[in-house]
Amino acid sequence: MIISRFNILKCFFLISLLFSTFGFAQKKFVLVLDAGHGGSDFGANRGYSDIGRVNEKDITLAITLKLGKLLEKNKDIKVIYTRTTDEYPSLTARTNLANRNKADLFISIHCNANDRSSPYGTETFVQGPDQNKTNLEVAKEENDVIFLNAEDKKTFSSYDPNSPESLIALKIQQSKYLEASLTLGSLVEDNFANKDKRLSRGVKQKNLHVLRLNAMPSILIETGFISNYDEAHYLVSEAGQNEIAQSIYDAIISYKNLKGNISTAETKPEEPKQPAEVPSKNDFRILLMSTPVKYDEGDPAFKGLNYILTIKENGLYKYYYSTTNMASIRDNNLKTAKDAGFRNAYAVGFIPNQTLGTGYYRIELAATKDKLSSNSYILNTLKGVDRNKEKGIFYYTYGKYNSLEQAVENQKDLEKRGIKNTVIEKVLK
Template identity: 65%
Template structure:
């Protein structure tokens, strides 16, 4: 009896000593999901000079790069849904994340469109369908449930349009939405500020691979394989390394921010805060309207990144950032006002909306003197238009209907060395 009592006593003291040490060493667990795989190639295109480019190959390469960076840090535990060219079902992916009690779930994908103009990154968090412009993404990512028998059985009775499903979705995801939005914003900020990519924002969509997860979860679209320039970037070591590093740095920033708060504070905040719904429009912050043209990086912008100038009726309007969430829109507005733009306000844009009465063009040069015939602009762009108004020569290029298309053309010109062009909205 005495021996048994002593054994229990020492075992209790041992547990009392070692338990705080074990809990202090709990690692931050991340599930990295490389979208598609195996027979499911995902978005794919074949280009002359680039060959066959498949989403499943890009996502796996980027995920493995992220994982290698994380595994160098003893504070992280990395779990992969796949490390080779296989196809885990959506059920297997989410079950793995839930069994692991992961702190963060990241699903990496590549976008595509039936048009060649769309481009840019975007990050999705889980939620009911609100924005019709996101439906193609949801369809592309959800259609893979028909590839696997287990998925067909799991999701057979789920109707994303029914009131019951929407109520259940709101209850399940409200706890993790705020953290998902925070992390998604960090990812997109890195894409813009570090990699100089065009961000289409952080958006909400009903995606099966996120819906079943009991943790903050995001689906990251690295770019459009249907756009030649982005396909070339995403297939390159440079593009994949930059994308992986931006996501990795966002993970570090997210963990650092989370560690500043106690677990109880985070849980309380996430469970009581109402779930945010996406807005129908994208919102940019109008910093100022002026007849004066400023170049990107001018000190007048007070260090703000991602400035989009649009000229309309001979007035230059300078916009900052973009999002279709009210909280991010309001945060961007506060950032702009804190930077000194006290009269800044949010302006709504309908994504991919074509102008019904006019077009977009690029203003390349304005000056009292004509450009010489051997100027770089005229030599590079044969279809440049020239117009003289009030003693000034205006050189413009391009004629398209959507803002996204003209931004793509502007990006292509910048890569040719033609910088500081301004998007111009021309009314008929």
């Protein structure tokens, strides 16, 4: 049978019409770019004599628009922005936008800051429960903006990221996307470290509200510290913003190629998946160093690392960095510590809520050569403070706790009362 050229073209036209009408056409890779903060929420900000006021909201928008421009050159990628001007979309609106468009990825761009020291470097966060933080304290630099918007305040008012119910919900909701988020985050941080020659502080897991309700792999990128003089200048520069945007773009393309076009199950059969990572029964902390010297929070000895837990044991102060019950996050935290210069760092497992068989934990309030005066704030605020003298040093301690978690909670309570730079001491008897 002879088929005319006209009939062949007619068949192609009908097939194309069917694909477009019934949704059989190839699904574009949908990517939501979120420029952090905006409008009345300036985010982190610092003033410098040579470059003026540096606002996080301006840097995040500039990088986001540069990244979007690169991505829009790819015909199979659809870019959606949570904002393209100096406005503040609620965190709820940002999440709803991504979910409504069935996005394949959600990427939020931010900058870091620290008032106590001048750390530097990049870090990328994926959503996940942090069982040793309470209420909204984890990532409060980002989460406190929920009170700027009535919609967010209503949505998050009853959310406690550390309640058992919330933790279970978070684990179920995020397990599907955690592995993909970690993959993308690692690609981003690898590019920052290897291509841009910057310090990567690794990929970390935190309870960030802007990621919490996303039904897709999601990451939040801290592109550098505005509070660090050199990084602030890098972040506001055209060259620095272009370099950051290029590294994130390259990571997205690598991720897309690695994962395929991430089509939905309706348009492409799912490939066999690796089992989701199972949380460990232990909490892992990274031991940075053990020394008889006591360092306060933000000391340069920590080389810019935050989330330090200090435990004194047998006269030595042991400094632990971060905590997680996920092996992949543990490995990333260890890499971060070693990249920062702690070459002998290693992971230590802690059994949550373990009660000491013998001994107890207490809180070391102060260690000083001279006695605290009778009108000392510590002595006037707390009752039952013990004082011991060892090798010419007066040690003031408080409380007696059966588990590390109890000691940590009471240490946080002391911080709220203005008693800071305390140390948890493990007493074995």
